Amino acid sequence: MSDAAALPPRHESIGSGHRIAIGMAALGVAIAAWFVCSAAGVITGGRFPTPSDVYRAALQITGANGYAGGSLLQHVWQSCRLVLLGFAVAVSTGVPVGLTMGASRRADALIGPVFSLLRPIPPLAWIPLAILWLGLGDTAKIFLIWVAAFAPALINTYVGVRNVDPTLIEAARVHGARSRRMLFDVLVPGSLPMIFTGLRLSLQASWTTLVAAELLGAFTGLGKVLSVAALDIYPGMILFAMLWVGLLGALMTRSLEWLEVKLLPWLK
Amino acid sequence: MAQVSVHTGPGRKELLFLSCAGVVGFFAGWHLLSVSGWFPKQFLPGPVAVLETIVQLSREKYSGDTLWGHLAASLGRFGVGFLLAAAIGIPLGLLMGWFRWLDDIVSPFFEALRFVAPIAWVPFAGLWFGTGIGGPTLIIFSGAFPPCLINAYRGAKYVDRRLVEAAQTLGAGGIRITAEVLLPASLPSILAGLRVSAGIGWQSLVGAELIVVASGVGYMMVQGQLNVATTIVMAGMIAIGLVGVVIDFALRWFEIRIKQSWGR
Numbered sequence: 001m002s003d004a005a006a007l008p009p010r011h012e013s014i015g016s017g018h019r020i021a022i023g024m025a026a027l028g029v030a031i032a033a034w035f036v037c038s039a040a041g042v043i044t045g046g047r048f049p050t051p052s053d054v055y056r057a058a059l060q061i062t063g064a065n066g067y068a069g070g071s072l073l074q075h076v077w078q079s080c081r082l083v084l085l086g087f088a089v090a091v092s093t094g095v096p097v098g099l100t101m102g103a104s105r106r107a108d109a110l111i112g113p114v115f116s117l118l119r120p121i122p123p124l125a126w127i128p129l130a131i132l133w134l135g136l137g138d139t140a141k142i143f144l145i146w147v148a149a150f151a152p153a154l155i156n157t158y159v160g161v162r163n164v165d166p167t168l169i170e171a172a173r174v175h176g177a178r179s180r181r182m183l184f185d186v187l188v189p190g191s192l193p194m195i196f197t198g199l200r201l202s203l204q205a206s207w208t209t210l211v212a213a214e215l216l217g218a219f220t221g222l223g224k225v226l227s228v229a230a231l232d233i234y235p236g237m238i239l240f241a242m243l244w245v246g247l248l249g250a251l252m253t254r255s256l257e258w259l260e261v262k263l264l265p266w267l268k
Numbered sequence: 269m270a271q272v273s274v275h276t277g278p279g280r281k282e283l284l285f286l287s288c289a290g291v292v293g294f295f296a297g298w299h300l301l302s303v304s305g306w307f308p309k310q311f312l313p314g315p316v317a318v319l320e321t322i323v324q325l326s327r328e329k330y331s332g333d334t335l336w337g338h339l340a341a342s343l344g345r346f347g348v349g350f351l352l353a354a355a356i357g358i359p360l361g362l363l364m365g366w367f368r369w370l371d372d373i374v375s376p377f378f379e380a381l382r383f384v385a386p387i388a389w390v391p392f393a394g395l396w397f398g399t400g401i402g403g404p405t406l407i408i409f410s411g412a413f414p415p416c417l418i419n420a421y422r423g424a425k426y427v428d429r430r431l432v433e434a435a436q437t438l439g440a441g442g443i444r445i446t447a448e449v450l451l452p453a454s455l456p457s458i459l460a461g462l463r464v465s466a467g468i469g470w471q472s473l474v475g476a477e478l479i480v481v482a483s484g485v486g487y488m489m490v491q492g493q494l495n496v497a498t499t500i501v502m503a504g505m506i507a508i509g510l511v512g513v514v515i516d517f518a519l520r521w522f523e524i525r526i527k528q529s530w531g532r
Contacts, residue, residue, distance in 0.1 A: 022369070023376035030377070047396060106278050109286035114294045120509035122471035124387070125486075127478060128493035128501045132311060208385040212475050215390055223388075230391030238391045242384055249383035 045235060053236030060237075061225070067237065068228035070220045076244065078220045079210060082138060083252070086145025087206045093146070094153030094202070095195060101154070102161025103179075103187055115154070123148030123209045127216055136217040141210060148209035149202035156198025160191025196260045203256055207249050222248075313499045321499035322506065330500060331491035332483060335507060342473060342484040343511070345401060349408025350469045357416025357465070358458055364417075365424025366450070378417070386411035386472045393476070404476040404484075411472030412465040419461025423454025459523040466519055470512050 037043045038050035045053045061067040066074065101108045126147045134140035164187055172186045214223020222245055229237035295315050301307065302314035313321075325335040333341070364371040389410050393403035427450055435449045477486025485504050492500025 019372050022372035026373040027376050027380070105283060106286055109278075109283040110290040112290075113287045114290045117291065117294070118509075120512045121505050122474050122508060122512065124471060124475040124478065125489070125505045125508045128489045129498070129505065132493055132496065132498055132501060208387060211385045212387040212478075215387060216478055226388060226391050230394060233395065235392075235395065238395070242388050242392075245388045246380070246384040249385065253383065 047235065049236040049239050054240050055236075057229075057234065057236035057240045061240065068220070068225045072244075075220055075222050075225055076248065079214065079222045080248065082141045082221070083145065083203075083206050083210050085138075086142045086210065087149055087203055089142060090146045090149035090202055090206065091153050091199060094150045094198070095157045098154040098157025098195075098198070099161060099183070099187065099191075102158045102191070103183060108158075115151075119151055123205065124212050127213055130213070131217055136219065141213050141218070144209050144213045145206045148205040152201035152205055153195075153198045156194045156201065157191060160194025160198075161187050163194070164190035192264055196256075196264065200253060200256055200260075203252055204249070207245075207252065211245055310496055311498055313502065318499050318502045318506070322503045325500070325503055331488050333488075335485075335488075335503070338483060338485045338488045339507060339511065342477065342486065345404045345476075345481075345484065346408060346470055346473045348401065349405045349473065350412050350466055352405065353409050353412035353416050353465060353469065354462060357413045358420045358461075361417040361420025361458075361461075362424045362450075362454065365421045365427075365454070371421075378414075382414060386468075387475045390476065399481050404473065404481055407476035408469045408473045412469030415461045415465040415468060416458075419457045419464070420454065423457030423461075424450065426457075427453040456527065459519075459526060463516065463519045463523065466515050467512070470508075470515055474508055 034043070035051055038045075038052070043050055049057070057067075058072075061072045061075075063071075066072070068075070070078075097111065101111055123144065126144055130140040130144050130147075134143055168186055168190060169182070172182055177185065210221070211223045211226070214221040215227045216223075218224040222241055225241040226238060226245075229235075229241060299314045299316070302309070302312045302317075322335065327334065329337075360374070364374055386407055389407050390403075393406040397403045397406055431449050431453060432445060435445050440448070473484075474486045477484040478490055481487055485507055489501050489504035492498070492504065
């Protein structure tokens with residue numbers, strides 16, 4: 001369902017400075033309108049924060065006492081640490097299983113049906129079960145991220161292996177490549193682009209799931225900040241936390257794209 | 269798609285046997301684990317107990333309604349959010365594909381918001397629209413909107429220029445070109461987007477219900493969790509998964525039908 005590569009790889013014709021200028025201008029106008037509306041009293045801060053509300057929230061959470069049980073740095077560190085841990089666990093299981101299923105029809109037949117049985121259950125629907133089994137601590141979060149990020153890593157790796165040019169495989173076989181060399185010299189390199197697509201989707205799934213899990217129950221983390229701010233009816237803090245959720249999500253995705261270009265320079 | 273087998277030829281029968289073995293092994297393993305006594309029974313009920321709970325839930329009320337009632341409430345919210353996403357996302361995406369200036373203005377906002385997980389809208393959704401129908405709808409909308417917009421945009425953007433020019437040469441006006449060239453050419457992409465969008469929307473709905481509302485399958489699951497009724501939680505997971513599959517199938521069918529009737 002949502003694991004297909006749906007998003008375009010960014011704008012194809014971003015080249016001209018003209019377009020960027022229009023975009024920046026539009027964003028600038030929107031932000032200016034926000035300031036003006038707040039100053040004129042159209043936005044009062046009850047439902048949507050004014051700039052000074054957000055500034056106050058930023059000061060409070062970065063200050064000595066922090067907010068929702070920690071400072072901004074602690075919350076960000078907690079969320080990032082868990083996402084990277086969960087992502088690492090999901091990738092180091094999903095990619096090998098995907099490779100195995102792609103390379104061996106037998107493994108595919110054995111694992112595929114069970115995987116298709118479990119896959120329609122959305123990652124977020126695992127949250128109550130994870131809390132029942134593992135509580136509110138780190139283990140439950142890592143389990144949830146694994147549930148969410150495992151599938152895209154597996155599926156894309158699988159598709160990548162299955163789509164390796166058969167001519168290459170035949171050629172390798174004719175030259176006497178056995179399973180191990182076939183795997184590491186032909187199948188893995190051939191499916192790397194798809195594997196990276198899988199990693200990107202996995203990372204996004206990890207982040208979304210973690211924020212949801214933290215919203216529902218956690219001790220620290222950005223989702224915890226969001227949930228406490230929602231209970232306190234504190235729009236400034238809600239917006240500030242959302243900004244950080246978006247910022248970190250963008251940062252992680254961009255880092256992975258950067259890594260992809262570095263590791264697979266022949267693709268660009 | 270080229271089917272490549274590295275190991276040469278496991279037979280059809282063997283593959284079928286392995287598939288059955290996998291599924292049977294999964295349920296047998298689950299059952300054995302639940303009766304093994306390694307885990308408390310209330311945390312790991314077996315498949316039979318979960319099935320019994322589903323049957324029971326479809327007759328008796330749990331946290332305010334039967335399973336069917338909760339499902340109906342969830343589907344209603346999903347429908348509203350999904351239709352809103354389609355009704356706004358598709359036209360906006362098409363217009364962005366046709367008019368460069370609109371694309372230039374909207375894209376930065378879209379890019380900026382794209383990385384905010386749908387679920388992060390939960391606090392504002394509750395604050396702005398309450399926890400009845402409005403709040404969850406916003407969350408579903410924020411999940412289902414991007415695929416609608418992106419696919420309509422791509423569909424409109426990559427219409428073959430020659431088709432448009434041919435229509436112009438033959439004297440078609442703006443409205444006719446839109447209705448008979450641009451829309452049909454973007455249709456496959458739009459339909460694919462709808463399916464992705466429904467999938468994400470359904471997943472977001474569950475997230476929304478876990479947090480903000482007082483009915484629906486997600487709510488039922490949270491109540492089950494609070495009462496340490498693992499069977500209820502698992503029954504909810506299965507119901508959500510099944511409905512997700514049904515929605516996907518329905519849209520797939522719809523997609524094929526529409527393509528057939530427009531393709532001629």
